[in-house]
Amino acid sequence: MKKTTDRLRSFARAMRRAPTEAEQRLWGALRNRRLDRLKFRRQTPVGPYIADFVCMEAKLIVELDGSQHAGSGSDRTRDAELEARGFRVLRFWNDDVMRDLDATCATILAFARDRSLRQERR
Template sequence: MSEDARRLRSFARKMRSAPTEAEERLWGALRNRRLGKLKFRRQVPIGVYIADFICMEAKLIVEVDGTQHAESRRDVARDADLEARGFRVLRFWNDDVMRDLDSVCATIIAFARDGSLRQDWR
């Protein structure tokens, strides 16, 4: 394993131990196959990025973002790279998770079950 890969794994481990409030709340709904019996992992290195949450069987990455991600060109490039690897990326604002977790979870289930869905509004 390269030094960069080791560093990324170490950083992901640190992120798992210090989640944001919104990430912690969503993880409570995703962990242990609680959501639609889907297996999610959190803070997973994929290439040079770290996915907040990932469901390998659905090839779905779920990101929980703060306002610093609004209109982020870096996120557009990141999503394009992850999509080139065969993943779909679903993004939610922290506020969405904190205010309406049920709708966030329903959206995640819909995207996990229907690979044709795309999040074009964000």
């Protein structure tokens, strides 16, 4: 178990060192409590997965997806397992972040503040 945890942490560190352009852009808006004083972490292990961004206070995980995630069954399985751990998973396409960062942040804030909101599966 310790080996698995160490391997996951090491992989998360490597992912933090090589973010995608969309991850960099969103992190600029989320870091240092810039979004309504909410604390976000990036590339953080949550169970057996690494979440792109997580707000523990709101139990909200934000994932950024490229085209390889279109219709991904493994994403649905992953989301279900994270939801079973008490998290809500909010997914955005990388293009959404690049085209309209303000709308992306407004959606994240709405979901962080209203725990009854759910994203429809795409």
